[in-house]
Amino acid sequence: MRLNKAARVILFGAPGVGKGTQSERLLSRFPQLNTISTGDLLRYNVKNRTPLGIKVEGTMKSGGLVADDLMLRLISNELFTRGWLKGQGPPSVITLASEATTSTEHSSYDRPPIDTLVASPFHFDEHTPPRVSNDPAASFILDGFPRTAPQAGTLDKIVPINLVVSIKTPLSVIMERIAGRWVHEPSGRVYNTTFNTPRVPGRDDLTGEPLIQRADDSEEVYRARFRKFQETSEPVLNHYAKKGVLVEVEGMSSDEISPKLYAEFEKRFVK
Structure with a gap:
């Protein structure tokens, strides 16, 4: 199905609610959609030893959150690189995740010294905001950001999100x-x-090797993660509710949720 304008989307939901499944299904149903995973971008930079990767490696290994300044630079640079933002140049920062921009030969603007790029605060010129592409090919699902209301507010100035979906499934179902x-x-x-049971109980279908249960899949650990998610997500969802772009989609299973999600997309971006 073809979109007729750019969809700039964030999916919210508790751990285990099925955001990954829904993202995959949306990408399959709407071929113009892309996904921008901040986690993937960060891991790319760490793996390739870019200035940003070196800066955040310790934070990521310790399970900490990367500073807002660096996350905003990462996202805005990715959007400029893909051609989805025009106007003022990308906030000078770092090397980008996109293959085509890993060499300074491709840079269209002068970069200050590396230490300055990584350490200087994020700056956004509100007098000359970037222009956002409304081309359907500039459609994306943003994964992993924003996590706080202040992050959402700053992101608004860079690229206006036009659909935020809160996916809801009863806690008892997620626990099961x-x-x-x-x-x-x-x-x-x-x-x-x-x-999705394995063909042989306890064994991987392809290799026959044993399957494990992750330590963080215990009930105690999950309930702590769920409480943390509720605490941090509520202010972000309230922010987008005030902007009129938040919808809630509820269901007991991914198959029940998907048609509702498709309908929201079609109502906003197809019809």
């Missing part, structure tokens, strides 16, 4: 999924005893 989840650790393949 978590309890039945088994993982092939080397590949990351995920199975579940209530759906």
